[in-house]
Amino acid sequence: MLESVTEWFWWDRLWLPGNLTWSHLEDHDGLVYAKPSHLYAALPCALGLLVARYLFERYVGDLLANVLGIRDAVRLPAEPNHVLEQYFHHQTRAPSQADVSSLCKKTSWSERKVQIWFRRRRNQGRPGLRKKFREASWRCAFYFFAFIGGILAVYDKPWFYNLREVWVGFPKQSMLPSQYWYYLIEMGFYLSLLLSLTCDVKRKDFMEQVLHHLATLTLLGFSWISNYIRVGTLVMATHDSADIFLEGSKMLFYLKWKLSANVIFMVFTLLFILTRLVILPFWLIHCTWVYPPEFYPPFFGYYFFNAMLFLLQILHLYWAVLIAQMLYKSFCGKLEGDERSDEEEDESEEEEHESDALEKRNNGLSDKNAYGVRSRANGQTAKDKLRD
Structure with missing residues (x-):
């Protein structure tokens, strides 16, 4: 059965x-063609890039963070x-307000103290600014x-x-050595992003990122075979150009250089558009959809490849909406950081000290009232004794 599935999977009509x-x-x-077996090299390449990333973040990223x-942020532990x-x-x-009230009864804590505990506990699980900067x-x-x-x-090739x-x-x-290494490193990079998703800073578009990486790897693997x-x-060179400025704008946001960050983000927005x-839909997808039938009859791979490109284009439209929202906020001065990441909740020491002081004052008032009751009771007892 496995042999039949393998034979069907590599059926010529699916791929050629x-x-x-x-x-x-x-x-x-002297002609060398791309082969499916070449794709096995993507895994060791991904592992090698993970090691390179660790070394880069550990030494270069940390050094940059220290210099800059x-x-x-100092986090108070829960x-x-x-x-x-x-x-x-x-x-x-x-927790909701009703849940907080219920927890107050179970813990004998005030509502404010319970809310502060959850705020501190949530912040403990969030990545720090240095981790975001290194990534x-x-x-x-x-x-x-x-x-x-x-x-x-590609610059010296006629198809460019x-x-x-x-x-x-x-x-x-025939496959060129430059094409082989470019494909291998790009596939290794996106595979490394999938392998490190659980350790990276989690974004609000986490599932979209997973879908994007899977679609990209599928597209690269199929196009190779x-x-x-x-x-x-x-397609790869087109995607990489704008991402440089996206990550650069994030670094500037983390540095609190808001004006420079907004300028770079606007450059990224223009390049993204x-x-x-x-370029992707009106040049490259047009190239893969309109021109091929002039050279060969359409086959399954023709439709599959274009379907994956259309999926990427849908994701790009989704991100274009997010980018437009962020650009609007940057013009209004309301953009404070990377909106895709889970931002740390503000927790001022003044607020915490005020809460602690309020609690102590309440405890003090309770003690004072109890002391007053005991004093009056003792005074009344002394008067009774004098009368006697």
Whole structure:
């Protein structure tokens, strides 16, 4: 059964145009073609990039954070409380007012003290500013060098200037060493992002990010096997260009350099619109959808590849809405940081001291009232004795 599934999966008609088989893509006369077995190298490449990321964040990212004066906010630890801890882990991290009232009865704490406990406990699980800065600096560095590598891989090729050249001789197009390394490193990078999702700063669009990484890996893997390498390199270079400025703007936000961050974010927005909403749909998707039937009859891979590109385009439209909202807030002066991340809740020491003082005062008033009652009672007893 496994043999039948494997045979069906690698059926020529799924991956190649009609009248072509895998035998037509065997290396010969100095021509080297992309092979499915090459994709196995993406996993060790991803692991290598994870090691490189750790070293970069540990030494370069930390050094930059120290030089630029980035410090994590001082967090007051939540007071140990078994009842609240159990509720935090098994019920909800943000209890309603009714839940707070119920917890007050169980813990004999005031509502304000319970609310402060949950605020502190939530903050304990949030990543610090230095971690966010290190992640952004790593991604900014990777996208920068990946974009430079992508441009070097395509700038002197005829299909970079004339998209019809992408399909000339397809799929019998020999693979170039620059294409191999560009694909391998990009696939390793996106695979490393999937492997590190649980450790990275969690964003509000977490599921969209997972879907994006999976779609990207599927698209790259399929384009490699079907020899859609020429257009694949163009798509990757198009994506990397804007991401450099996105991560750069995050770094400036974390530095509190708001004016510079807003300027870089506007540059990112313009590039995002140009590359993801203009070049990708009207040049590259047009190239993969309109031109191929002029060179070969459509097959399953033709429809599948374009479907994955359309999925990416839908995600780009979703992010375009988020970017427009962030850009509007930056113009209004309301953008304080990376809105996709879970921001730390403010917790001023003055507020905490005020709460503690209020509680002590209430306790003091209770003690004073009790002392007054005892004093009056003792005074009345002394008067009774004098009368006697």
